Amino acid sequence: MHETANDTVRLLWGPPAKPSRGPKPALSLERIAAAGVEIADEEGLGALSMQKVAGLLDFTKMSLYRYVPGKAELIALMVESAAGEPPAPADGADWRERLTAWAHHLADSFARHPWLLDATVGPRVMGPKELSWLEQVVVALDGHGLTGPERMDAAVLLAGHVRGIAQQSRGTGASGGPEAELLAALGAMVRQHADRFPAVAAAMADPDGRDRALDFGLERILDGLAALIERRTGGA
Amino acid sequence: MHETANDTVRLLWGPPAKPSRGPKPALSLERIAAAGVEIADEEGLGALSMQKVAGLLDFTKMSLYRYVPGKAELIALMVESAAGEPPAPADGADWRERLTAWAHHLADSFARHPWLLDATVGPRVMGPKELSWLEQVVVALDGHGLTGPERMDAAVLLAGHVRGIAQQSRGTGASGGPEAELLAALGAMVRQHADRFPAVAAAMADPDGRDRALDFGLERILDGLAALIERRTGGA
């Protein structure tokens, strides 16, 4: 019996300090998570190891297991730490403006911590900060005729889009980097096999302003939500 | 110099057999990829190792390296193998029906091979089959006033949504499984802290038909695209 789920929940939601009899802990969950974030930011999640985290803190690997049951739980703490508090909604903004700002903030988070993409695959326990992000969207859509589940679905839709864009544009910062090689190779392949993929080849050849993918999808989603809202509120 | 990108491209796009002088290879990329898919389907991508793949084929681990430069390239082959050919578009269908069918097919693929979610994070070289999926979307949107990049953006939007839904509903098959525990724990936390997340708590308490997230988002996206198309084609 591993009970990893409950361990994670307790770690993320209820660490109200300890009674304690022996020596005081020299570390803290916060410091450990911060060290993990630092490593993951610089070298990626794949390069994250207990050894490295411990080394950065000048402790031994095994000492970390006094604070954290395992690597998975450490990553959950890192996610919660890197997510941070969601942006405060602007006062005078309507739902559309709020969701737009929210999406851009989320995209910024992914850009700052690309490993969040790897760390948040699959179903997992969300921490309070992550839930606050979700709450923001549901709140913004309150009172427009949408049901509760619909508002949740809308949040998932929005987050999924930002995530997909972040994933696609990962590593394509101005520097070029080693990822540019991939795109170049892929582009060459598409051109070389243009007969099999005429539409994609033509689309890629079109010299238009790029990097609009985030806003393009965002506007389509918001248009779609607006249509639903208008239908529900009777065009008021 | 690793040249991993070129290795992968060559593996996925151009393996026109070899001239060859020595003994004939007993394995093939197809068989190796199929073995990998089998393991990943059953135990997940995390449990995939060269040892296991080789063991399933009754070969030694190192023999696989005669066919594949490394594990990353093996996974790329597995993705291409599991993706399969995209669904043929129905003849009389308009763009909206085609994209709906496409999205459901993609969702099916993710349901059949959940590890595809893990295997397709980050920028990578797409194989011909994966590109064919993309091509289908771009083709379906041809001739409706959208620019090439816009059609590509729409494809990314659509794929990103399906992906996000697949990710969220992973492991929540009818059986319940160990993932249900996570959801239960999370739900308990939300109820317990309902003061901090009133909107989410209310939305989760709403006893509505669930599992509509895929179609909900899909319809919003398609509505948004329809609005754009109508605007572009002058309402024709």
Place this chain on the structure above:
DNA sequence: GAGAAACAGTGTCTGGCGGACACTGTTTGT
């Protein structure tokens, strides 16, 4: 104040991983 319980951090070990490299044996072109 004395002793014991609780606890923090360490050192050692195991099983598994990806992969480098040298090797054996087989096939085939010259």
Place this chain on the structure above:
DNA sequence: ACAAACAGTGTCCGCCAGACACTGTTTCTC
């Protein structure tokens, strides 16, 4: 006939997550 090319093997290395027994320190309870 022979040598080059090649398929598959065996051994080795460094790294990983984590189990477990251990030492030393702190603090609560007699």
